[in-house]
Amino acid sequence: MEMSKELTLHINGQTYEFTIGRKLGQIPESETLLETLRERLGLTGTKLSCGEGACGCCAVLMDGKAVASCVTLTAECGGKEITTIEGLADPVTGELDPIQEAFLEHNAFQCGFCTPGIIIAVKSLLNANPHPTEDEIKEALSGNFCRCISHYQVIEAVQSIVKGGEQA
Amino acid sequence: MSEFRHIGKVRRRQDGRAIVTGKALYCDDLPIKNCYVAKVLHSPYPHAEIVSIDTSEAEKLPGVCGVMTYKNAPDWKTGVPAHRPVMSQHLRFVGDPVAAVAAENAQIAEQALELIRVEYRQLPPVYDVEDAIKPGAPEVYRAEDNIESKGYHYERNCLPPGSWFEGNDPPFYKIQDGDVEQGFAESDVVVEGKVAYTWTFPGAPESPFVAAGWDDDTHVNVWASSQGPNMVCRPLAYTIGAHINVTTPNVGGSYGNKDALGYITMLTVALAKVTGVTVKYALTKEEHLLFYERRLDNKFIGKIGITKDGRIKALQGDWLVGTGAGSELTQGQVAEGLGELHIALNKCPNWDIEAKVVVSNKIPVGIARGFGGQELKACALHLLTRALRQIDMDPVTFYKKNFCQAGDEYYWRTGHKYSNPVINYDKCFDVAAEKFRWFDRWKGWGVPSRVEGNKAYGVGFSLHSSGDPQSDETFAYVRLENDQVMVHCAVSQFGNGQRLALAKIAAEILNVPLENVTINSSDTRTDPADFGAAGSRETITAGGAVGSAAKAARQKLLEEAAEKMGCSAEDLDTKDLMVFRKDDPSVCLPWIAICPMYYSITGEGVVKGDFNHNNCVMNFVEVEVDLETGLAKITDALSASDVGRIINPLELKMQFEGGLGSAGMDTGHLEEMVLDPVIGRVMTHNMIDYKWRPFNELPKFDTAVLESVWPTANPYGAIGIGEITGAAGPAAVLMAIENAIGGAEINEYPATPDKILNALGKAKGGLVE
Ligand code: FES
Ligand code: FES
Numbered sequence: 001m002e003m004s005k006e007l008t009l010h011i012n013g014q015t016y017e018f019t020i021g022r023k024l025g026q027i028p029e030s031e032t033l034l035e036t037l038r039e040r041l042g043l044t045g046t047k048l049s050c051g052e053g054a055c056g057c058c059a060v061l062m063d064g065k066a067v068a069s070c071v072t073l074t075a076e077c078g079g080k081e082i083t084t085i086e087g088l089a090d091p092v093t094g095e096l097d098p099i100q101e102a103f104l105e106h107n108a109f110q111c112g113f114c115t116p117g118i119i120i121a122v123k124s125l126l127n128a129n130p131h132p133t134e135d136e137i138k139e140a141l142s143g144n145f146c147r148c149i150s151h152y153q154v155i156e157a158v159q160s161i162v163k164g165g166e167q168a
Numbered sequence: 169m170s171e172f173r174h175i176g177k178v179r180r181r182q183d184g185r186a187i188v189t190g191k192a193l194y195c196d197d198l199p200i201k202n203c204y205v206a207k208v209l210h211s212p213y214p215h216a217e218i219v220s221i222d223t224s225e226a227e228k229l230p231g232v233c234g235v236m237t238y239k240n241a242p243d244w245k246t247g248v249p250a251h252r253p254v255m256s257q258h259l260r261f262v263g264d265p266v267a268a269v270a271a272e273n274a275q276i277a278e279q280a281l282e283l284i285r286v287e288y289r290q291l292p293p294v295y296d297v298e299d300a301i302k303p304g305a306p307e308v309y310r311a312e313d314n315i316e317s318k319g320y321h322y323e324r325n326c327l328p329p330g331s332w333f334e335g336n337d338p339p340f341y342k343i344q345d346g347d348v349e350q351g352f353a354e355s356d357v358v359v360e361g362k363v364a365y366t367w368t369f370p371g372a373p374e375s376p377f378v379a380a381g382w383d384d385d386t387h388v389n390v391w392a393s394s395q396g397p398n399m400v401c402r403p404l405a406y407t408i409g410a411h412i413n414v415t416t417p418n419v420g421g422s423y424g425n426k427d428a429l430g431y432i433t434m435l436t437v438a439l440a441k442v443t444g445v446t447v448k449y450a451l452t453k454e455e456h457l458l459f460y461e462r463r464l465d466n467k468f469i470g471k472i473g474i475t476k477d478g479r480i481k482a483l484q485g486d487w488l489v490g491t492g493a494g495s496e497l498t499q500g501q502v503a504e505g506l507g508e509l510h511i512a513l514n515k516c517p518n519w520d521i522e523a524k525v526v527v528s529n530k531i532p533v534g535i536a537r538g539f540g541g542q543e544l545k546a547c548a549l550h551l552l553t554r555a556l557r558q559i560d561m562d563p564v565t566f567y568k569k570n571f572c573q574a575g576d577e578y579y580w581r582t583g584h585k586y587s588n589p590v591i592n593y594d595k596c597f598d599v600a601a602e603k604f605r606w607f608d609r610w611k612g613w614g615v616p617s618r619v620e621g622n623k624a625y626g627v628g629f630s631l632h633s634s635g636d637p638q639s640d641e642t643f644a645y646v647r648l649e650n651d652q653v654m655v656h657c658a659v660s661q662f663g664n665g666q667r668l669a670l671a672k673i674a675a676e677i678l679n680v681p682l683e684n685v686t687i688n689s690s691d692t693r694t695d696p697a698d699f700g701a702a703g704s705r706e707t708i709t710a711g712g713a714v715g716s717a718a719k720a721a722r723q724k725l726l727e728e729a730a731e732k733m734g735c736s737a738e739d740l741d742t743k744d745l746m747v748f749r750k751d752d753p754s755v756c757l758p759w760i761a762i763c764p765m766y767y768s769i770t771g772e773g774v775v776k777g778d779f780n781h782n783n784c785v786m787n788f789v790e791v792e793v794d795l796e797t798g799l800a801k802i803t804d805a806l807s808a809s810d811v812g813r814i815i816n817p818l819e820l821k822m823q824f825e826g827g828l829g830s831a832g833m834d835t836g837h838l839e840e841m842v843l844d845p846v847i848g849r850v851m852t853h854n855m856i857d858y859k860w861r862p863f864n865e866l867p868k869f870d871t872a873v874l875e876s877v878w879p880t881a882n883p884y885g886a887i888g889i890g891e892i893t894g895a896a897g898p899a900a901v902l903m904a905i906e907n908a909i910g911g912a913e914i915n916e917y918p919a920t921p922d923k924i925l926n927a928l929g930k931a932k933g934g935l936v937e
Contacts, residue, residue, distance in 0.1 A: 043190070044194075045190015045192075047373070047374070047420070049373045049375070051454075054855040057373055104188055107180070109187055111372075111661075111662055112187035112192055115187050116190045138866070139863075142862045142864040144862075145862065147860070148663045148822070149826045149827075151825075153822060154863075
């Protein structure tokens with residue numbers, strides 16, 4: 001019998017205890033973070049598109065930095081602080097993150113399928129660089145595909161936060 | 169400034185908060201109870217026959233509840249005319265389904281696929297439209313497949329012409345008007361040639377999804393990532409003889425391409441029938457690229473004659489339309505493509521153009537925005553540039569002379585002619601050309617606008633117009649309950665802002681805050697019939713139906729209030745959920761007193777549709793070509809239209825910008841699917857290899873929008889343009905590239921660096937023969 005390993009996940013301020021293994025209910029070594037979020041925890045705001053790290057739809061924050069959850073193994077997320085799109089708003093007041101507010105204000109989406117991933121990527125950028133230039137914004141988002149071409153409004157939304165000097 | 173409360177004003181989309189917080193539900197996010205997972209085994213060969221197939225081991229695997237192959241699949245067919253079976257022993261492209269499994273979860277379903285034993289016999293494939301119609305070419309379908317429509321039969325890789333678009337009328341697949349020989353004789357310049365437009369991937373981020381479960385023998389529930397729920401259920405319901413209810417939650421992009429979902433819905437509904445469970449089929453991105461319906465490819469081989477003063481005199485040609493291994497509605501795209509060419513070159517008196525819909529061992533073709541005209545015009549209008557060069561007339565001047573004007577007649581998809589006495593885009597040409605500084609930047613054919621070091625810049629122009637914006641039926645009803653307005657119209661959320669437009673229209677007519685209006689989730693159980701979002705039609709059709717329904721509900725509200733207030737309805741008006749006397753607003757009654765707790769006031773509306781309302785989008789582009797590397801980029805774009813009336817200013821701007829992507833404008837120089845000719849498989853089957861535009865490669869983008877208030881069924885005189893914003897793009901881009909590189913000719917899309925260097929004589933070979 002293989003040994004079960006314990007796995008503690010911190011997601012959106014909650015702590016989850018799992019074990020890794022191949023029995024029913026356990027998390028197999030091969031399970032991706034995206035699968036855990038969507039299928040075990042019902043956090044469907046994180047989207048699956050390419051499934052191979054190319055498009056950014058599945059981005060989540062890991063210790064404040066955007067990662068592609070479709071190519072991240074859950075078994076390797078122990079002890080990390082994971083934030084998904086559902087975890088950005090204030091859990092008590094429901095107040096939106098300034099990025100979410102700016103996206104609404106500037107209508108920075110069309111179909112909205114790429115939007116959670118883009119908002120996460122913007123959060124990651126502003127965590128590292130609170131005052132990015134336009135080129136830095138574009139560069140930081142170059143791994144996020146948006147087929148509807150909502151890019152122009154996204155850039156406008158992000159710039160409005162940077163200009164507004166709000167703490168993102 | 170608009171005189172309206174909501175129309176033309178920037179308003180937040182009602183679903184916006186759900187989208188930015190991750191709460192918006194797309195198909196694969198829905199909690200569908202007791203739902204099994206479907207996985208499909210695909211043909212590894214472009215053309216083959218199943219010699220034997222053994223699914224017994226797969227069926228024994230715990231957790232598998234059924235396997236479907238050609239042996240036990242229902243005998244249904246989809247396509248135009250019906251030709252594509254659920255499963256076949258004869259496999260026609262890499263990706264063609266060989267077997268489908270329903271299992272408790274994806275892992276088990278995938279394991280089961282590995283246990284299926286198949287022996288194939290390979291057959292010779294054919295890919296190119298010209299090769300496919302040569303005598304002796306491998307046959308993709310056969311006489312015994314009985315593909316027939318209106319007395320025409322499948323023959324030598326050509327599908328019968330025509331579709332349900334013509335009703336019982338003859339198929340519309342050619343335009344033969346006037347006398348082309350005489351037209352050529354009257355021409356000062358005659359050009360001949362061949363131009364090819366490649367196959368591309370509209371590429372919604374959310375891959376197609378269908379779930380299906382049978383309630384009983386005659387009722388099926390379907391959940392579909394579709395922009396047109398009625399398109400999903402109505403044709404299929406006829407085929408299978410059962411009633412289908414369709415739910416469409418948020419759709420993660422469509423671009424026309426996730427409309428009918430014809431084949432995968434049939435496959436999923438069949439698997440649900442065979443296995444007796446509810447099953448969901450969520451395509452992986454690789455499946456989406458490898459086997460889902462793509463944009464058509466085509467070649468135009470033709471001859472065009474014009475006079476020195478830029479009057480087009482004759483157009484002749486063969487339009488070879490590549491539909492791969494199947495046609496979802498390709499013949500319909502032929503009909504609309506012909507119509508779109510006829511609108512663009514409307515002043516041409518002599519026509520002889522005929523289309524052939526050719527099957528091959530490439531991926532089947534489905535519905536995509538631009539719908540036939542984008543592809544045909546990318547080729548035919550590019551050939552026309554050869555003639556314009558000889559008479560030295562710029563394209564804006566030429567099209568303004570030849571484009572359909574108010575009162576002119578144009579062919580549309582039934583094969584009949586239509587016309588509008590008012591709609592006219594003359595002013596749009598002028599305003600847009602001025603804003604783009606076209607006449608400053610245009611230096612002549614084959615002359616760059618400017619050269620900076622290795623970088624040469626050129627400009628291009630093209631335009632597109634469709635007869636669809638007021639087509640087909642849409643029904644709607646509006647319910648007033650207490651202080652709420654509920655709108656029922658089967659309009660999906662797929663990014664275009666249409667649901668916001670409907671909310672605004674209802675709110676404007678009932679003079680209430682937008683927050684009091686709810687658009688019912690798009691579901692055929694509760695929404696009345698509608699042709700669906702296609703051909704930019706919903707601005708007029710859904711807008712008109714909801715507008716009429718809101719007016720009818722308002723009238724009933726006032727009548728019921730009048731009874732209570734002891735006056736006549738004509739004496740009354742309503743604002744902000746109060747009904748009041750026009751002559752004395754202090755005499756008033758709140759809505760909740762007229763429709764109290766358990767009370768509904770319902771108004772109905774309908775637009776029956778016609779083809780007499782043509783929209784138009786003009787695309788102006790500047791490209792930069794690196795003369796060393798051959799890399800072309802769009803640096804500056806302007807898209808223009810006269811939309812009659814602006815409903816959603818921001819969403820309209822974004823619709824224009826959206827014309828760059830989703831296999832629109834960028835197919836001029838960037839996007840294409842690449843086939844490995846040895847194994848017949850698409851090489852660009854992931855989102856890195858299929859190239860498209862990222863955030864750090866955006867051109868400057870501008871729009872010019874006029875509001876002439878057209879006489880449409882939209883209550884505010886609007887006309888939709890969403891479908892066509894990128895359709896003229898590829899032709900404009902290729903024109904601009906040829907100008908940038910000094911006029912060297914490129915006759916094959918997209919103008920990738922190899923083709924540009926080849927045209928410049930700087931490279932030989934490569935992918936270009
Ligand atoms: S879905 Fe993970 S990067 Fe595309
Ligand atoms: S908004 Fe649709 S893909 Fe970005």
